Amino acid sequence: MIRYKKYQMTGEKSPLKGLWYARPLIEDTFDTERLAKHMANHNTPYSEGLIKGVLTDMISCTKELILDGKNVKLDDLAIFSVGIVSRKGAASAADFTLADNVKGLKLRARATGELSNAQINLEGQLKEAYKYNVDGSEPGSENKPGGDGGEEENPLG
Incomplete structure (x- = not known):
């Protein structure tokens, strides 16, 4: 069950x-150690320590490959790759410079296989985390933009 909360866009422009x-309410984050412990509790013959070691090596290798311009596909999870964040377009190829036209790099993750966006839409269920008070009073800072500590993003994609 994916819990969500309502929020109002406030950006002046x-x-x-x-x-x-709606914004998903993320109630917990599993780091590598907690993920390894969770996996070890799923009737596996492998210890939490061994699983953590394999995951740590996978993370390190994934970073290395992505920074080398390669994609890394974890079947039925995501394809991880690097993306370029543009500052603005150039009028011609001759006018293009990294300093003027590129803002930076970002990590991209695209769902793949059985974890496709279509599959998430079929299997995912939403439930409101709490009722928003329509009289304008707020049950907590969670209703304010950025109340979850994340940055404001375009809710339309």
Whole structure:
């Protein structure tokens, strides 16, 4: 069950300002150690330590490959790759420079196999985390943009 909360866009220049959207409520984050412990509890013959070691090596190798311009596909999970964040377009190839036209790099993860967006839409279920008070009073800072500690993003994709 994926719990969500309602939030209102507030960006002054955003065409979405004042509109309400849903944001997933993330209640916990599993680091490598907790993931290894969770996996070890799934009737596996492998110890938590061995699983953690394999995961640690996988993470290290994934970083190395991505930074070398390769994609890394973890079947039925995601394809990890590097993306380029553009600052602005150049009028011609001759006018293009990294300093003027590229803002930076970002990590991309695209769902693949049985964890496709279509499959998540079929199997995922949403439940409101708490009722929003329509009279304007807020049950907590969770309703304010960024109340979950994350940065504001385009709710339309």
